[in-house]
Amino acid sequence: MPRFHLTSIRARIDRTAAIWCDACGGDRTAEVCDGRRRLAVGSVAVLPWSRGTGHVRCTTCDERHPTAVLDVMTSAELAERLDALTRILTVMVVRTGDPSDRVLRRRAVQHVRTAVPGYHQNQLDIDMVALDPATVAPHVEPLADALDTSGKERVVANLVHVALAAHTISSHQRWLIDRVGRSLGLTPVHVSGIIAAAAASVEPIAEDPADRP
Ligand SMILES: [Zn+2]
Incomplete structure (x- = not known):
């Protein structure tokens, strides 16, 4: 049996968007994930995985926001x-x-x-x-x-x-x-x-x- 190292569940990033991040207080770039996830080995996504909740992650401070943050103006x-x-x-x-x-x-x-x-x-x-x-x-x-x-x-x-x-x-x-x-x-x-x-x-x-x- 091959041994899989670093297996992880990764949120699929659909796109990036500009948001107002209230965690670090500014207009930021964020990664938008619609909830679809993938099983990954190392950095390679290999299989679709069960759906999680959609979220938006600030690339500056790493804070995860609900997708409603996309409706807030920067x-x-x-x-x-x-x-x-x-x-x-x-x-x-x-x-x-x-x-x-x-x-x-x-x-x-x-x-x-x-x-x-x-x-x-x-x-x-x-x-x-x-x-x-x-x-x-x-x-x-x-x-x-x-x-x-x-x-x-x-x-x-x-x-x-x-x-x-x-x-x-x-x-x-x-x-x-x-x-x-x-x-x-x-x-x-x-x-x-x-x-x-x-x-x-x-x-x-x-x-x-x-x-x-
Ligand atoms: Zn932030």
């Missing part, structure tokens, strides 16, 4: 989504207000530039055609689990600041801001509080290169 994904959302929501604030108001447009372009450097007035016009405020919820909802309360409040307050460049919030803008808050899981009372606080802190803005087309 910090890089979250930052990218937030930048895209800043652009989308700001455009919708202008479209639901007075799109011809120069001061409103200026403030909007200034704000989008914090996320998308080089953004300008012509892009704002193109985006306004493309982005229908009625479709706002699906843009916002994926961030509801990823943002903490202060992050959600910041998203809403930023919209109020942009809208108030025109010194008032139109009923359509108010509808939009409410819808954004609700999509983030905030209550209507909470949203009203954020609007009141943001309105109290608004300062006048100076002339800016964002005016230029």
Whole structure:
């Protein structure tokens, strides 16, 4: 009889994926195993073996996570989504207000530039055609689990600041801001509080290169 050394049961690695590892605290590469296992001799997989539970293993700290960790955004994904959302929501604030108001447009372009450097007035016009405020919820909802309360409040307050460049919030803008808050899981009372606080802190803005087309 041949002697088998180093026989082991190995999880089959299907692929690698980027995850947020809360064990070692960062965006990491992880090995994804769907539960299929193999009997291995040395490093060679020789036979299928009974199925285990799927898991995801951080290659940095070796921590095993349930596969649900794949649904959690990495910090890089979250930052990218937030930048895209800043652009989308700001455009919708202008479209639901007075799109011809120069001061409103200026403030909007200034704000989008914090996320998308080089953004300008012509892009704002193109985006306004493309982005229908009625479709706002699906843009916002994926961030509801990823943002903490202060992050959600910041998203809403930023919209109020942009809208108030025109010194008032139109009923359509108010509808939009409410819808954004609700999509983030905030209550209507909470949203009203954020609007009141943001309105109290608004300062006048100076002339800016964002005016230029
Ligand atoms: Zn880790």
